[in-house]
Amino acid sequence: MAALEAWASWGFLTGAAAAVIIAVRWYLKISHCCRLVARIPGPPGIPLLGNTLQLIARREDILKYLKELRDRYVTVCKLWVGPILCVGMLDPKDISVILSSSKTLSKPIMYNLVSIVFGNSLLTAKFKEWKKFRKIMEPTFSNRIIESYISTFHEKSQRMADLLEERCHGEPFNMADYSMPCALEMLSETSLGVPMNIQGKSHQHSVVENFPKIAEVGAFTLLTPWMWFHLTHKFFPLYYKVIALVKPIRNYVTRLIKDKTESYISSRKHYVAPEASDIDINVSDIPKKRLGFLEHMVSTMVENPGLLSIEELQDQAMFVIAAGTDTTAYTLATTLMLLGLHQDVQRKVLQEQASIFGEDTSRPVTTIDLQQMVYLEQVINETMRLYPVAALMARRVDEDVSVNSYTLPAGTIVVIPIYLVHRNPEYFPNPDTFDPDRFSRENSASRPACTFIPFSYGRKMCLGKSYTYMAMKTMLSVLLRRYEVLECGSRDDMECFKFELLLKFNHGYSIRLRQRTFVIKNME
Template sequence: MNEQSDILVQKLEKHSDKETFNCFSHITLCALDIICETAMGKNIYAQSNSDSEYVKAVYRMSDIIHRRQKMPWFWSDLVYYVFGEGRKHNRNLKILHSFTESVSNNFVIRLDSLSSDSDTDHTVKKKRKAFLDMLLNATDEQGNCLSQENIREEVDTFMFEGHDTTAAAMNWAIHLLGSHPEEQRKVHKELDEVFGTSDRPVSMEDLKRLRYLECVIKESLRLFPSVPFFGRTFCEDCNINGFKVPKGANAIIIPYALHRDPRHFPDPEEFRPERFLPENSSKRHPFAFVPFSAGLRNCIGQRFALMEEKVILSKILRHFQVEAKQQRDELRLVGELILRPESGILIQLTKRTQKLMPEVPTLLQVLEDHPSSR
């Protein structure tokens, strides 16, 4: 995450102090690089090569799936493949599946070669593990490993659901902070308290201390939830507000509306990160805020997503001040697979006045680390 965030900051520096630009694609490509390396242990260099066949296939598939969702007459496979985009769908799907299979096959070969090495244990421990590692080693209750198709499906799901949603959340947070200078100053103050003038990587301990930034992310997800709606099927008959809902009925939950309930969020259209401070949220209904869904089928990657968003946003905001160049009514929301603005997020960046430097250890730290030098 730190490595890809540094690349993103370098790309954003080209736009700083100069122009208004759309940051949506920059942040999205960074998220894609992170999730690809996390899921498959392979860097696709999306930030430096956005024209790669795999990156293009990812975005084409998202568009194809969304268009089919909106056209019920194409829900039939026969009609879709004869009159619709079925062939284009299959071509892009083949690119995605071929890439995933080639990575997993190479992964298996590498593991086999390591198993014959006497230093295998030492080597594996030092290597950063990807989601694919766990899938290849996973077994069911009978001790059977996942099939190649099972592994591919899991990785593809992680890839698609894991980059667009987090990228949208970060873009909305950037817009909201750029529209609310006072809240942005609070974030900068917290970052300065945690990092000082250091340009060091973000650590797990740092993430725990970035409490106000986490409130900003949650408030951004309240106002602009990445997933515009999700569905559930009733497993038993129940009553809701006096209405009987039969078993087997489908319910559509719309977080964008749910998060604007004034009973739980007074002045719901206002951007107030303080709503999510522990003292303000501890008594709130647990299902009043569901950007990651809720219950047994909630998002498996929500902790990972919050971690990624805190790392990337903290990196950006340690280097820049952000000014939004759109009013909220100019964003024109589009509810596709994710909630996105029709024309992107237009911002202007200004480099922060304090110069970030590599962290220099204090005399006390030197003495503690090297007692013999006392």
């Protein structure tokens, strides 16, 4: 009995000592953070919880809340979410430091729940793994490979345009219902190398149907601090809702990879990987077919055992499908909405199309054509400036880093509200006005880096940038040569949006179309 009492006492003392050590370390860490960021302004909080309750209270209108903080604190603001320090940044010079630094390459803790959907992908992986994945994937998103997709972009765009004939009578409809299946077909037949025919079908593909629902749930959990931790989020029903929504998409991806792996193994002599500068991949044959994303990833997995697991490949494919589909589909719909509201801009776009295609409203788009669509690219850029699909991004500070006149301690979460960065009146006068001329070569030359970051910046810039521009230009060229976009709704309607991991409009993506009944080249 005495021995048991001694052990019990020893256990109590050990536990108490451990608790004291943890408490002291926590106090020292918080004190260190407080000293370093004392000069950074921010709203007052309450003991222990900090600004957590404010964040939760404004979760439904987080972008509006961030705008209020911007109006009050201008370029930098701190919030405490319990012991976690969050610093919001709006100054492009400060953002450039953060996105370029080797000390800020990690994803913050709130991305833990996102890993349920995308696993260990480029979006969620730790830096060492991210670096490996990036090296493997980068060659498949080169301009040279994406240019080979243009014929597919045009074919799928024409299919979408044909389906839109039933909508060309001037009545409003939701453009996203057409752009989303089209974007998924494009991605499937190019990056995934899998034929797909879902446009015009009554039954929606699980990717089209479930990803928007996942985004809605994901945004809620991303702004709910007690769901940031692996130990806690499994206690909430939303976790299991996400699991149920992800399952059919992951099953679909698993089948694709299985089929592609079997196909590659049976005909591997006909395939080689694209150039990959510093990836050690066994290539012993002369290129006969340049591989797209999925085929290249499969070949890498087969030829280099241990470099890439099938689970990691599934995660990368899930992320590529979501990013490539949503970004293209929503940006296309938003661009058409803006062109309907700004007929003068639409006329300029049509004049440029006429200079390229003349009276031909159906000629396939080529690489040279896309290079000549300078003004159309300005329109796309201005659309992404006003309504970036990715409205927020965040980075974790791994080591103390100096930014401007202050130092951010390790562990700080830096939040970059892209939506507000893009509406900085210092760099974009009358920032709420739709004006594609902002992105002319002359007007863009004087703006510093990180004033326009729809694809991020630095080492982690989005791989799909070229893909998005080429796909978007092709889709818009096909649609605008056949249809006139009529005014529908208002800019005030478009300013009513919500954050669902992506920026989405409360009133949907309504547009009106009418068949073009005049010769483009004669239009004034």
